[in-house]
Amino acid sequence: MKWNRKGHQFDYIGRHFRKRNKLFVYGAAEMGKEFLDRLEKIGLLDMVDGFIDRDVQKQAEGFEGRPVLSPDIVFQEYEEHHLIIVAMHEPVCSWILDRLQQAGYIENLDYFHWDTFWIHLNEPYLPLYALYTQDKVIISSSCCIPGDTCNLRCKHCLNFTPYIEHFETRELQEVCEDMDLFFKWIDFTFRHQISGGEPLLYPYLKELIEYIGTHYRNKIDVFEIVINGTNVPSDQLCKCMNKYGMTVYLDNYVQTISPEQNYREEIIRQLEMHQVNWVDNTVEDWFDLDIFHTDHSDMSEEELTEYFDHCSNPWHYYERGKIYACNFAKFAERAGLNQENESACFDLSCMNAGRKAELVEFLLNYNDQGYVQLCKHCAGYWDHINPKRVPVAIQMER
Ligand code: SF4
Incomplete structure (x- = not known):
């Protein structure tokens, strides 16, 4: 890519990330825990405010030391302070992604499949999120x-x-x-x-x-x-x-x-x-x-x-x-x-x-x-x- 706004190429998505500078992990189970473990490794664990899961027992007990919130938090009203990372297996995962879209959230901006968010050879999301919210490279x-x-x-x-x-x-x-x-x-x-x-x-x-x-x-x-x-x-x-x-x-x-x-x-x-x-x-x-x-x-x-x-x-x-x-x-x-x-x-x-x-x-x-x-x-x-x-x-x- 040729620079045309050097140092500001991603300001649009960066501004958006700054507004959603904390994370909700959708799915309080094995995959959500794995996501947490990975964040810990790169020093971003503190960004997770909690999980979203419809399991009422988990809502009462929490998961991995974090609160578990009802899906209502994102579906009853438009939640605008958290990036939502969906960490669930199929077919539930696709169903949640669709529901989020129907509720007005934008894919790969307001919510992510965890694999898309995670660093791949050329996916920019995690590096940009770390940069714009934590000033990390x-x-x-x-x-x-x-x-x-x-x-x-x-x-x-x-x-x-x-x-x-x-x-x-x-x-x-x-x-x-x-x-x-x-x-x-x-x-x-x-x-x-x-x-x-x-x-x-x-x-x-x-x-x-x-x-x-x-x-x-x-x-x-x-x-x-x-x-x-x-x-x-x-x-x-x-x-x-x-x-x-x-x-x-x-x-x-x-x-x-x-x-x-x-x-x-x-x-x-x-x-x-x-x-x-x-x-x-x-x-x-x-x-x-x-x-x-x-x-x-x-x-x-x-x-x-x-x-x-x-x-x-x-x-x-x-x-x-x-x-x-x-x-x-x-x-x-x-x-x-x-x-x-x-x-x-x-x-x-x-x-x-x-x-x-x-x-x-x-x-x-x-x-x-x-x-x-x-x-x-x-x-x-x-x-x-x-x-x-x-x-x-x-x-x-x-
Ligand atoms: S590997 Fe790709 S980027 Fe590197 S010189 Fe060859 S074509 Fe260019």
Whole structure:
């Protein structure tokens, strides 16, 4: 999206949210409790004034330490101070949503299905509600790369690592200071990933995890790392990952790497022995951004903006105080394959408290240009825009 009211793109919905700056959760049961638990994690629990439920026993006893009100509170008169979050199973859920609409409430403004309200890769509601009512910045994901050294040469690496001429190993202190600046302005991220290269080759990985874990674990939902299955994490590292509740995404390249490089089974044993949560990241194929053959030079500025919007890549990369609008565009730049301009990043070193709305807008894919330079040579991310697939981890000659 191209900014046309920088810092004020969402003022309309923001004003509305400020009027409804407390929540009613419709449904005093398991799903309502789950919603409460999630709000607690991101520090928004105090926003819930109570539940709505027709169960008279629950109305008498309360639920999860909060009052349970009769549905009359929203149906007998028009209630205008609370956002209503419907947290119920079907078919009751649809029935309640219809009733709310018939009673004059507007969907996705006055009331929400809880799943719609919750953060999805590009749904703006929760971040906007947190911003306009609590002055908080909540984002879907973030990624940092402390070092880009890798022992593989995957031809279609989405980080373009094989094309990097000189690998970089950043100083631990510099990366930690980078994290300090990031979390000074980001109140909560649903996924925070340490990536590479192969992150297990970063010599200060344990210390970095320890630093993020100690200082910022409460600002991260899933604290994760992606490893390529060719290096076994040490006991010390596994203990540290366990301590901070990290999730390890274990790639599976056994079809393409040499048997001597394949440590997958050992890695799994090691992770399980130390009770580190891990996810089998086996996939059938990879997206091909195909930046060497894609040419969108015939697209107008408007068409490029539309293309960027349609791509809706939600992954933001952070490095040296700057958050990048598209991680792949920055990765290509790191590898010398692309040149971005200032509009492709948001510089947190120039941040102040008055610019939070700008920051949230940027994270919801607004920027000055409306797209990033790589869009001119990129086939895009996700199925809806890019049908090109390539085999996983095909290795290039050294
Ligand atoms: S088209 Fe490519 S460069 Fe543009 S936003 Fe999508 S992934 Fe990034």
